[in-house]
Amino acid sequence: MAAFQRILATAPLSADLRGGVVAIGNFDGVHRGHQAVLERASTEARRRGVPALVLTFEPHPRKIFRPDIPLFVLTPPPMKARLLSLLGFAALVEQPFTRDFASLSAEAFVTDVLERNLGITHAVTGFDFHFGKDRQGGPAYLMAAGERHGFGVTLVDAFRDEGAEVVSSSRIRGLLSEGEVAEAAGLLGYRFTVESEVVGGQQLGRTLGFPTANMRLSAEAALKEGIYAVRFRRADGTLHDGVASFGRRPTVDDNGAPLLETFVFDFSGDLYGEVCQVSFFGFLRPEVKFEGLYALVAQMKRDEAEARALLAGVKPLSDLDRAIAF
Numbered sequence: 001m002a003a004f005q006r007i008l009a010t011a012p013l014s015a016d017l018r019g020g021v022v023a024i025g026n027f028d029g030v031h032r033g034h035q036a037v038l039e040r041a042s043t044e045a046r047r048r049g050v051p052a053l054v055l056t057f058e059p060h061p062r063k064i065f066r067p068d069i070p071l072f073v074l075t076p077p078p079m080k081a082r083l084l085s086l087l088g089f090a091a092l093v094e095q096p097f098t099r100d101f102a103s104l105s106a107e108a109f110v111t112d113v114l115e116r117n118l119g120i121t122h123a124v125t126g127f128d129f130h131f132g133k134d135r136q137g138g139p140a141y142l143m144a145a146g147e148r149h150g151f152g153v154t155l156v157d158a159f160r161d162e163g164a165e166v167v168s169s170s171r172i173r174g175l176l177s178e179g180e181v182a183e184a185a186g187l188l189g190y191r192f193t194v195e196s197e198v199v200g201g202q203q204l205g206r207t208l209g210f211p212t213a214n215m216r217l218s219a220e221a222a223l224k225e226g227i228y229a230v231r232f233r234r235a236d237g238t239l240h241d242g243v244a245s246f247g248r249r250p251t252v253d254d255n256g257a258p259l260l261e262t263f264v265f266d267f268s269g270d271l272y273g274e275v276c277q278v279s280f281f282g283f284l285r286p287e288v289k290f291e292g293l294y295a296l297v298a299q300m301k302r303d304e305a306e307a308r309a310l311l312a313g314v315k316p317l318s319d320l321d322r323a324i325a326f
Contacts, residue, residue, distance in 0.1 A: 004085035009095040009117055017091055018119035020051035025125055027056055029074035030083040032189045033159035033167040038087055040156055041124040050121060051090040057097040064097055072173050072222040079195050086323045106137025110145045122152040179224035179283035190321035191279040198271040212261040213271045229282040229307035231325045232264045235274045241265045243307040244278060247287040279325035282310045
């Protein structure tokens with residue numbers, strides 16, 4: 001099987017990827033609703049014996065149309081690519097989303113992107129997908145365009161959870177902002193995971209006997225500040241349980257910028273410069289300011305014990321969850 005590729009839509013598509021089935025959408029979060037679309041694309045590609053591709057838009061269109069409103073992106077491009085690779089896709093094709101691109105007509109999108117750039121044989125998308133200037137292209141337009149241009153179209157209905165509510169990225173963002181990482185995982189189909197380079201810190205944790213791997217997340221990351229039970233995956237794929245603090249460290253640094261600090265269990269070594277992943281399994285408590293370091297250390301020991309107990313009993317939610325966090 002050829003290696004997964006992450007490519008720009010403006011670059012020529014290699015011959016082995018042309019003629020494929022493409023799933024189209026933003027897919028921020030690659031949640032269970034997105035996975036319903038993606039599975040239909042994979043199934044169609046296998047049936048036809050052609051590559052399965054994903055066409056997405058970077059940056060998220062909302063960042064172009066509403067730059068004044070911060071957007072918590074659940075899966076930045078590298079993480080999105082990793083998830084799609086694990087789901088068996090051949091490539092992620094990223095269409096640069098600009099004001100100029102947004103002004104393209106619906107017909108130009110079909111002709112320039114789907115037909116000329118990708119040479120697709122089939123498109124799969126959600127029932128509410130719109131495209132082109134002023135959202136002039138919708139499901140009916142796409143199906144008619146497919147008939148004109150010689151490609152098939154499959155539309156996938158909204159995916160609902162066990163409570164009959166539509167699964168959406170905005171619901172998941174709301175849950176994460178409340179620290180409800182277990183509930184968010186139920187909608188994602190896997191544990192919410194972030195990826196970043198391990199950077200240097202104040203090394204206070206090392207002094208206290210709890211050395212941490214520090215990672216800066218996007219300034220727009222709206223995860224609830226607090227203490228979490230996590231799993232930490234190194235760049236070489238090895239996995240460790242841990243307890244992580246996300247926040248501003250009120251006991252030792254009132255003015256600190258938000259930082260993810262993970263105490264990696266049963267590990268000693270240098271992680272600086274490694275791009276690692278942290279998967280969130282449970283919210284343990286909010287951040288609080290302690291009266292001195294002794295009280296802080298005592299609480300950190302309790303946090304470690306609680307995280308170890310929680311993580312000892314977890315099971316994979318899906319094959320995707322198993323690949324990421326187990």
